[in-house]
Amino acid sequence: MTAQVDGDAKVEAPPVSRYTFAARINHWITAVSLVLLALSGLALFHPSLFFFTYLFGGGQLTRIIHPWIGVVLAVSFLGLFLRFFALNFWKREDTIWMKNLGQVINNKEEGLPELGKYNAGQKLVFWGQSILILVLLLSGVVLWDTYFADYTQIDQKRLAAVAHAFCAIAAILIWIVHVYAAIWVKGTLRAMTRGSVTGGWAWKHHRKWFRQEVGKP
């Protein structure tokens, strides 16, 4: 309960519950999978990162493990998707928010419309990863020779390889944005650790959601 961890406010409003325990576990499974996939995938993608394979017990094991982690990610992400997709539909305020992205980046979000549980950036992360992971899954299956080599033609495999690499890089970039946002916006991370945020955080970033949560619309 130390405010210092997540924010700098001396006084602290009572916390607001943001994620259930299950949702947090779901998130972290996804997060760990994604990191492992990124490491193993980059190892097989670029020769200068091949040394990442040592983390997985060598090239052969990296090649064996990577798709299985992918399966874990796909299943896990599906859980996140089902939990959150309804909250990620695009709203009018999201467009306004996006138009004022410059202010957000400059830490000046006071004048922006009140937001629900997610802001436009978070929604873009959500939908971006949803689409990319779907493509990664499909292209990954095409590339998973151990079981699926006989089901596709060589040109499909080549397309899959390019698509897989491209989407993976895109997903990594989104992931960087996602992680950086959690670092940048103080008080965010505890939502995924302890499951709650401070009232101030909720008021500041997701006031509409905060109002709903506390029943004071």
Add this chain to the structure above:
Amino acid sequence: MTNTWQDIKNANVIVVMGGNAAEAHPCGFKWAIEAKVHNKAKLVVVDPRFTRTASVADLYAPIRPGTDIAFLSGVMRYLLGNDKIHKDYVKAYTNASYLVKEGYKFEDGLFAGYDEAKKSYADRSTWDYEFDDQGMAKVDDTLQNPRCAINLLKAHVERYTPEMVERITGTPKAKFLQICEMIASTSTGDRTMTSMYALGWTQHTTGAQNIRSMAMIQLLLGNMGMPGGGVNALRGHSNVQGITDLALLSTSTPGYLVLPTDREATYDDYIKVRRFKPLRPGQTSFWQNYEKFFVSQQKSLFGKAATKENSWAYDYLPKFDTSYDVLKMVDMMALGQMNGLFCQGLNIMMAGPNKTKTLAGLAKLKWMVVIDPLETETARFWENHGEFNNVDPKAIQTEIIQLPASAYAEEEGSATNSSRVIMWHWKAADGPGESKSDIEIVSALHLRLRALYAKEGGTYPDPIVNLAWDYKHPENPDPAEVLKELNGYALEDLPDPADPTKTLLKAGQLLPSFGVMRDDGKTSGGCWIYTGVYTEAGNMSMRRDSSDPTGLGIFPNWGFAWPANRRVLYNRASADPAGKPWSERKKYISWNGTRWTGGDVPDYAPTMAPDKAVGPFIMNQEGTARLFARGTMPDGPFPEHYEPMDAFLANPLHPKVSSNPVVRVFAADAKSFGTPDKFPIVATSYRLTEHFHYWTKNVHGNAVMQPEMFVEMGERLAKAKGIVSGDWVEISSQRGAIKAKAAVTKRIRPIMVDGKPCDIVGLPIHFGFIGLTRKSQPMNTLTPSVGDASVNTPEYKAFLVDVKKTTPPASQPATV
């Protein structure tokens, strides 16, 4: 082969017909490729199927199986009619000008002298020349006399017009004429054609005559004895030439001597008809030396027991009443006339025709000894293999004794290749387990039998107890010792005929050539044509000198070619009567004023001047080659087209005598031939390059390359029967039925025979129910038990079947 493998490179035209050299002889076929690449040779292939050989040919023509004589007779008609023969050669070196006896005739498919009851030409006396009072054949050098052999030949082949050839063979006329033209281009003396054939010609009821037809063409073209010419039998096994030389036929003894018949009770009866006197003045008639070869062979077989007094142990030899070939043996087994069988290096269940009959025969035996390096269908004929060999083991009482033999690489010895070159091979490894070499197995049998005969007597033990067995290790003779025995020794000091005070050879010395063999018992020699292979200078079959001084592919110091290290037979004929080469391009052997010179050993007395007019075909009594065969062939002095026994149609030339009238048909097989109303498809059998007979299905690599039985069929037939590649098909003949996977191919061309479509299917012979390849019913379930009129080679190459789509064999999983 009259010529050699290497000599094929000298050819200008290569005709592969009655064989599929690229498929069955890929290593030898390199010389055909060599001729194409370095001699600009044209390769012609005539075959029922577009084969691997055809795939590299310049010209291919399809032919209905079993109609080669019609095709080749058509070629002869073309050559004679278009004056495309080598006239000087034909006149000087063949019997073209010889007058044939007045009584000789050919009418309605029959030659003179046919005996309907005996189904044979009982009286062949008219198949001969007119002789003068000196016993010399009469000739007409002007070739005007209609009784000249060449004029009779012209008349005989006149019926084989290109239209008739197409009608019988199904070969399109245009293709046929194109081939005729190509063949005719070699009648000039400066171009030659070689003929490469194999079982596609021999395995017919007209087998020997197929080959004779080509020999006649080669004589008309002047291609016998020429570099890049000849008639070349491509032998199958590495040493099948060797076994043929050493008496493959039941009526022969080694070196193509003849086993006495039961009508030749005394030595005098036997030898008096074999002292072949010349039929033209001054001729060599080399077989005059027959007695020397025979006596030396008897001395080799029976040693001291063969004396002048006992007519060189003539009585020891069996006297045959009839040919005891494989077909006859199986027939006797099936009739219960044979109790026991030694099957050595023979998988008779697969190799004999009509497997059902063979199986019935084997089941009636009391015992069978199988001597083989491999497990064979023969040794396992009693075992139930489901659909593949559906027998009841309880009902078969034959006792099987298997003696494992070592394989060729597990023993040393000599092998004789198609080029007649005898080559030594060395042992690479010991045989597995308790296997022993065939020599050791047979020696052990002999020694035990001899001991029993010596102890117990029995009926006429003399030939066995007196058999010469003077080997250093009688229980396991050294193969080198056997080769020396075949070569022959001087048994006593031999005086030099040129100077009787000198000694030519000391007693115990090896003979340098068959020229020194004697009929007085002073020499031995098991196989006269092999003499020279192992002399005092050493084992000539071990020579490996790859130098070729003339560049003609002669390689005189590589191994030893019988006879007398001669590579091209009849090579005197490569020069004109005056001894000059027919052309500089085809120079081979020529007269230099004092002797015959060239890169090869002359097939002629080396100092016999050309003006002595001795013919180059010295083995014949007339010194010339025979366009007209006299009485030597049982089915006619000229080849004639007869339909196979399973006849697709009545012979268009003479429907009443449709098939070969002198073929031997056993009573048991009289009803075993198919008719086109029930079996409308022509089948032929063949070998695949990936396999060697029934052996290599035991070898992993070969089994990978061709793992399973199939039947090749053309697209027209497949469409009509609703069959696609990979379907299971039942192939049935009058003898039985088998299943195989369909291989639908464009390579079996749709042909028209006598105005109707003729469909052909092809069946590889290799697959059986033993080995690593997928199990199959043996293909010979389908083939008829009938053979060539001359030598009884079974008719595997042309028979009738029907095909239909079917289900996979019970114990074989369906195609995935």
Add this chain to the structure above:
Amino acid sequence: MSVLQALDLRRRSASTVAPPPAGKAPAVEVAKLIDVSKCIGCKACQTACLEWNQLDQPIGQTDGIYDNPRDLTPTSWTVMKFTEIEKDDNLEWLIRKDGCMHCDDPGCLKACPAPGAIVQYTNGIVDFVSENCIGCGYCVKGCPFNIPRISKVDAKAYKCTLCSDRVVVGQAPACAKACPTQAIYFGTKADMIVHAEGRITDLKSRGYKNAGLYDPKGVNGTHVMYVLHHADQPHLYAGLPDNPRISPLVGMWKGILKPLSLAAIAFAGVFGLMHYVTKGPNRVTEHDEEKAVELAGRDRP
């Protein structure tokens, strides 16, 4: 499969290669010339390949054609491919020995992510080094000729080595040694081209006016070349590519995408860092907390 100790490398997968030691004479480029017009399809080469490389190809079944096995496998590095072509009234049975072409610009090597799993020697031979292979199958995607096969047993890629182990000791590849009709020649690439010219002249004299050498420029030439009777239509020979080249997709994947991706990731990281440094974190202020209390009260469930 490799003979790294004896042959210098020109290329090494996922690695940069130091040039051969100074003072060493430049390597002679070798080539295998397959003269399709002399090939009789006997499969001696196929068998020799199995034997020399000790490959345990399982015994299959027949599917109604002569091709056995049907296609290349991890244990069959060369197979004969038979094609029946009917033109007018004439039939041709084209028989092509299929196997690695040893491209001068090898797509497999380009695609391979494992350092040293695929190498190209200075003599032009492209070789798979099993111990470095991770079995990812990228070489399969990189190959314009559909050659490498991944073993189901050890999940490593296999293909013809051009018998690099024989070549290094001065022997011709096993297939060339076994070929009975000398349809397979082996020597320097320059010699093979000269030899092919003679064969092409002969074929043209026999009416194959489009006879020619197959040494496709799209992969900068190959170290296995064919003499074809119909060099204008390579696809007739069981689908031999008319204009093989490394797929542009593979080119993109293994070319521009790699540096761009790393650059993008680096940029994202740097951008974040710069943002944090210049703009600082986004903090919840006391004011925010008070507003929250104001809105929701202090005692919430």
